[in-house]
Amino acid sequence: MMNRTDSDEEKKTPAFQMVIDHLREQILSGGLAPHASLPSERAIGEQFGISRMTARRALLAIEMEGLAYSSGRRGRFVSPQRLTYDISRTVSLSALAGKEELGLTIKVVSQQTIEADAALSAKLAVAEGEALYKYTRVFLLKDHPAFIEEEYAVARLFPGLLDHNLQQSTTTLMEKEYDMPPHSGDITIRMRALNEDEAGLLGLPTYNAGIELEQVIYGANGKPFCFGRQIWRGELAEFSAHAIVRG
Amino acid sequence: MMNRTDSDEEKKTPAFQMVIDHLREQILSGGLAPHASLPSERAIGEQFGISRMTARRALLAIEMEGLAYSSGRRGRFVSPQRLTYDISRTVSLSALAGKEELGLTIKVVSQQTIEADAALSAKLAVAEGEALYKYTRVFLLKDHPAFIEEEYAVARLFPGLLDHNLQQSTTTLMEKEYDMPPHSGDITIRMRALNEDEAGLLGLPTYNAGIELEQVIYGANGKPFCFGRQIWRGELAEFSAHAIVRG
DNA sequence: CCAGCCTATTGGTATATACCAGATTCCAAG
DNA sequence: CTTGGAATCTGGTATATACCAATAGGCTGG
Numbered sequence: 070m071m072n073r074t075d076s077d078e079e080k081k082t083p084a085f086q087m088v089i090d091h092l093r094e095q096i097l098s099g100g101l102a103p104h105a106s107l108p109s110e111r112a113i114g115e116q117f118g119i120s121r122m123t124a125r126r127a128l129l130a131i132e133m134e135g136l137a138y139s140s141g142r143r144g145r146f147v148s149p150q151r152l153t154y155d156i157s158r159t160v161s162l163s164a165l166a167g168k169e170e171l172g173l174t175i176k177v178v179s180q181q182t183i184e185a186d187a188a189l190s191a192k193l194a195v196a197e198g199e200a201l202y203k204y205t206r207v208f209l210l211k212d213h214p215a216f217i218e219e220e221y222a223v224a225r226l227f228p229g230l231l232d233h234n235l236q237q238s239t240t241t242l243m244e245k246e247y248d249m250p251p252h253s254g255d256i257t258i259r260m261r262a263l264n265e266d267e268a269g270l271l272g273l274p275t276y277n278a279g280i281e282l283e284q285v286i287y288g289a290n291g292k293p294f295c296f297g298r299q300i301w302r303g304e305l306a307e308f309s310a311h312a313i314v315r316g
Numbered sequence: 317m318m319n320r321t322d323s324d325e326e327k328k329t330p331a332f333q334m335v336i337d338h339l340r341e342q343i344l345s346g347g348l349a350p351h352a353s354l355p356s357e358r359a360i361g362e363q364f365g366i367s368r369m370t371a372r373r374a375l376l377a378i379e380m381e382g383l384a385y386s387s388g389r390r391g392r393f394v395s396p397q398r399l400t401y402d403i404s405r406t407v408s409l410s411a412l413a414g415k416e417e418l419g420l421t422i423k424v425v426s427q428q429t430i431e432a433d434a435a436l437s438a439k440l441a442v443a444e445g446e447a448l449y450k451y452t453r454v455f456l457l458k459d460h461p462a463f464i465e466e467e468y469a470v471a472r473l474f475p476g477l478l479d480h481n482l483q484q485s486t487t488t489l490m491e492k493e494y495d496m497p498p499h500s501g502d503i504t505i506r507m508r509a510l511n512e513d514e515a516g517l518l519g520l521p522t523y524n525a526g527i528e529l530e531q532v533i534y535g536a537n538g539k540p541f542c543f544g545r546q547i548w549r550g551e552l553a554e555f556s557a558h559a560i561v562r563g
Numbered sequence: 564c565c566a567g568c569c570t571a572t573t574g575g576t577a578t579a580t581a582c583c584a585g586a587t588t589c590c591a592a593g
Numbered sequence: 594c595t596t597g598g599a600a601t602c603t604g605g606t607a608t609a610t611a612c613c614a615a616t617a618g619g620c621t622g623g
Contacts, residue, residue, distance in 0.1 A: 083576060089523070109603060120578050125604080130523040134509035142585045142603045151506070156559055256557045259398065260507055260527050260550035262381035274605085276336070276377040278525045278550060280507050303507035303525060310503045310557055312403050330606060356573060367608050372574080389574045389615045521575085566623080573616070580608080587602065593595085 084119050088127035089134075091117075096136045096147050104211065107137055107145040133277075135304020138213065140272055149210050153307045154282075156256050172211035175236040178270065180204035182224060182231070192285050192296045193223055200224040202231055204239075207270050214271045216301040223294050240286070243295070249288050251295075256284045258308060267300050280306045331366050335374035336381075338364075343383045343394050351458065354384055354392040380524075382551020385460065387519055396457050400554045401529075403503050419458035422483040425517065427451035429471060429478070439532050439543045440470055447471040449478055454517050461518045463548040470541050487533070490542070496535050498542075503531045505555055514547050527553045 095101050108116065113124035128145055131137045139145045183203050190197040202222045208215050220239060222230060227247050230239075244250040263271065263279045271279070280303050286295040342348050355363065360371035375392055378384045386392045430450050437444040449469045455462050467486060469477060474494050477486075491497040510518065510526045518526070527550050533542040 085576080111603085120580095122579085123577060126576090128604095130509075133523055133525055135507075139604075142605080143587080144603060153504075156557060251561050253558065253560045256559060257400075257554060258505060258556075259554040260382075260525070262377075276380055278380055278507070280527075307504060307506040309505075310403060310559065311500065312503060312557065313500045314498050332606080358573080367610095369609085370607060373606090375574095386574075389572085390617080391573065564623105567621085569618100569620080571616100571618080574614090576611100576613080578610080581606100583604105583606080585603080585605100587600105589600085590598095592597080 084117070085123050085127040085130065088113060088117055088119070088124060089130050092127065092131050093134070093136060096131075101147045103147050103149040104213065105147050107131075107147065109144060135302075138272065138302070138304075139274070146213075148304055149213060151305055151307050152210075152215065153309055156254075156258075156282075156284075156308050156310045172209075174209045174212075176207045176209060177235045178205040178207055178217075180231050180235065183221075185221075189221055189296065193221065193293045195223055202227065204231065204235055206235060210305075214302065215305045216299050217267060217270050218297055218299045220295060220297040226294050240295075249294055251286045252289045252291075253287045254284045255287075256282065258282050260303065263300065271300070271302055273302065279303050282306075282308070331364070332370050332374040332377065335360060335364055335366070335371060336377050339374065339378050340381070340383060343378075348394045350394050350396040351460065352394050354378075354394065356391060382549075385519065385549070385551075386521070393460075395551055396460060398552055398554050399457075399462065400556055403501075403505075403529075403531075403555050403557045419456075421456050421459075423454045423456060424482045425452040425454055425464075427478050427482065430468075432468075436468055436543065440468065440540050442470055449474065451478065451482055453482060457552070461549065462552045463546050464514060464517050465544055465546045467542060467544040473541050486542075496541055498533045499536045499538075500534045501531045502534075503529065505529050507550065510547065518547070518549055520549065526550050529553075529555070 092107065107128070110121050110125045110128060113128070114121040117124065132139060136148055137145045138148050181203050183201050184198045185193065185195055185201050187197060189201060190199065202224050203219065205217065205219045207217050226249060227243060233242055233246065240251050259281050260278055261281055262276045263273060268274060268277060280301040282299040282301065284297050285293045287293050339354065354375070357368050357372045357375060360375065361368040364371065379386060383395055384392045385395050428450050430448050431445045432440065432442055432448050434444060436448060437446065449471050450466065452464065452466045454464050473496060474490060480489055480493065487498050506528050507525055508528055509523045510520060515521060515524060527548040529546040529548065531544050532540045534540050
């Protein structure tokens with residue numbers, strides 16, 4: 070059935086591995102351009118003389134490598150390039166805004182006014198129950214989701230914030246319209262599995278891994294005014310920083 | 317066959333999902349302590365009345381969530397707690413050293429002297445071909461691998477470095493023995509799939525995702541003297557920073 | 564008591580098959 | 594030309610089965 074080329078050398082080299090190597094080479098060599106479609110599970114199965122489940126497995130590995138993304142039942146496509154986010158230079162997406170060539174668009178998923186719970190009141194140094202603006206947005210590169218951002222802003226400091234167009238950098242908005250430039254930020258980055266909602270918004274299977282970035286943004290007076298949580302497709306994120314050693 | 321409780325509500329809720337939810341609850345509630353063993357694929361299959369492949373799928377999802385790790389053909393075990401690495405305060409593992417309760421040990425995998433290639437000479441601002449010390453170490457928590465570190469140090473600055481015991485913080489070593497305290501660092505963090513060697517050292521299946529952290533460490537004179545690359549088990553890593561906005 | 568072997572168990576790989584539901588394509592009826 | 598629906602894609606879920614290799618545990622003979 071299979072035409073494994075490893076029969077001469079001792080043994081092993083799984084079948085799905087050959088498919089992975091083949092697809093990776095195709096993608097990295099540029100034989101398949103970003104957003105081009107990959108062969109279907111069944112097609113790969115026939116092409117390599119393996120079962121669909123084995124082909125599927127290879128494709129899922131390619132997805133995990135970040136080389137491709139799947140889009141529901143439409144098929145799988147080659148991933149675009151990784152973005153770099155300099156956390157010691159910027160807060161929020163100011164570094165990305167203006168990069169028109171990336172095809173960055175923002176989709177507002179929800180916006181509302183809520184009351185601070187215990188966790189948020191601690192992060193934003195406000196009383197529990199104080200009004201906060203909460204808005205959720207998805208950032209897309211050429212219609213391909215890159216990350217989700219949930220932001221919580223102290224409502225008292227930004228009256229009418231939700232009346233503005235949220236399809237832009239909110240830190241720019243806060244700086245220009247409310248004279249609240251960001252001064253510093255506390256950032257936490259970790260890798261974790263996505264829940265169902267997040268996976269749905271990012272177009273990923275549930276329990277795929279992604280990168281979570283949380284940040285509290287402080288104003289010139291040293292007080293926090295905004296808390297944000299971003300969930301990135303892992304293969305698209307890259308974070309850089311320049312740190313001065315203290316103590 | 318199965319005893320799915322979702323027959324009353326409309327439909328769906330995959331079988332493997334029930335297993336995931338059950339295992340997650342068990343682990344998060346503390347019913348299963350860190351490093352305790354999980355039921356085998358076959359045992360879960362029988363317990364839930366599903367096939368082994370479906371049980372396997374649920375277990376792999378639990379692994380991806382970081383709640384458990386597999387250890388070759390010995391079985392699967394509950395993951396220990398996540399570590400936090402403050403990149404704006406420290407370089408290398410000084411933050412972790414001294415935390416005896418974590419059971420941190422270091423295994424030296426290899427050490428050698430090499431010549432700088434183009435990439436390394438650029439990062440370390442030395443001539444191509446200049447001698448560098450290279451050593452690879454695995455950091456373990458109670459015998460459970462947490463991350464791999466490859467470090468490259470400019471040999472000229474640290475004569476005889478490899479004669480020291482490398483089962484300790486090398487930045488401390490460089491500071492105490494060679495009077496080269498770290499002053500600042502350039503750090504890059506990304507998520508990516510592991511290759512075979514890395515997966516082997518970390519006890520993970522190949523093509524699992526992990527977090528890569530690269531850093532160039534600069535001395536007080538502003539010159540780089542050490543380049544390191546760490547590959548973390550994603551579920552164990554957490555990076556934090558305090559950043560001042562510039563520009 | 565310990566070394567060596569045998570066996571049971573575990574995860575890893577692989578197949579063939581089946582049905583479902585969303586997406587796309589295309590053609591025919593209006 | 595447009596709309597409707599059918600046929601045909603796609604991936605998602607699930608099963609039953611098979612063999613392999615590495616591990617762990619128990620037993621047995623020295």
